[in-house]
Amino acid sequence: MDTEENASLQLFIEYLQIEKNCSPYTIEFYQQDIKQFFLFMTNQAIVDLNEVNSSDVRIYLTKLFDEQLARKSIARKISSLRSFYRFLVREEIIEANPFSTISIPKLEKRLPGFFYEEELQQLFLSCDSLTPLGLRNKALLELLYATGIRVGECTKIQLKDIDFSISTILIKGKGQKERYVPFGSFAHAALESYIKEGRIKLVGNNGNKHNFLFVNYRGGVLTDRGVRDILNKMMNTLSSGDKIYPHKLRHSFATHLLANGADMRTVQELLGHSSLSSTQIYTHVTNEYLKKTYMSYHPRA
Known part of the structure; x- marks a missing residue:
């Protein structure tokens, strides 16, 4: 160069x-x-x-x-x-931008995949709550669905970022932007059980000293790839054959909120989208969700 x-x-x-x-x-x-x-x-x-x-x-x-x-x-x-x-x-380093007249190829508009509530229920029931790793996996799954956070945001969470008194987490998002995200009673219970009974054993048994929330089997900090591997292993226990990835839980979070009446601005804030246009795709997903629900449950559909 x-x-x-x-x-x-x-x-x-x-x-x-x-x-x-x-x-x-x-x-x-x-x-x-x-x-x-x-x-x-x-x-x-x-x-x-x-x-x-x-x-x-x-x-x-x-x-x-x-x-x-x-x-x-x-x-x-x-x-x-x-x-x-x-x-x-x-910066006046060059005179003209040769890329200004070049159009970017149009992308295929694909709707994001998401889980139906019945599918998620099966996934939650498959979690083992008797071992430290099982407690971690359940807490991880509950938190990703409860908050819609990105996998990179999830692995950055430290214990001090969680406020159990008001059930909120400080999330450090893209571009160093921070936001507070609430979580529900199921995630609250799963997180408390994991921290008190699971994490303490995983970290203590291996002599690790750090404050990150999610850890691997050696007690070290859980990576983005580690999260994906955990979710795939959990999905393999089911017979559906569907693939799971962290963003699918994020898509499910947004879709279910909108389908149940949440306004788009609120969902935008919870997802950490800088632009409302990024959130609008979920209105199309919600229409598909409502249509399938109607066709499945209406007696004369």
Whole structure:
């Protein structure tokens, strides 16, 4: 990579960190996408960021399609580069943004998957409450469904973040944003049992000293991947054959709230969405949910 290109990228990363307050995960994707484009520039004998024009961008877009990348991945890469060049224009490093006239490929609109209440009930009943790991798994499942939090937010929770007196948790979300999320009586009971009877044994038996809520079998901090593995093992105990992932519980949380009369603004706040448009997709899911419920239970459906 050219020194000038490297300096421009570093300036952009600092902008994302300081001004945009992006998460390390988001910044990593920006870096990957931009460095990949720098490699394309080298292969095309383009020696300066200012030399890139709309024709070069179209060639790059064609290359991405030839690699048979998913439309979502291509859209993200183009969006990353558009933001990068917009920043360079703002800083007067280059004169024009060649990505400004390039349209991002339309994405297929797929409704998020969710569980019906009967399916969740089977999942909750499958939890083993007689072992420390069983208590942890039940608390994890109850909390994810009760709050709709992201798996990355869940693994960051510390004991001091939970206020059992008013049943709320301080959640540290995307972009270091914080919000308080309530949880119900089932999650309350499961968390208390896990902390008093499960977590203390898992941590104590292995000599670990930390304040994170969820731990692995060795007493260390539970990772995002660890959560996914736990949920998949729980799902394998059922005969339905469905797949489970943390976001499916988040989708179920939002869908069930809206189906039972919650207003969209409240659901937006609980989910930690910065924009209401991110929450609106659940209105479509709710319509499907209500239709299936009607067809299943109405005597003359």
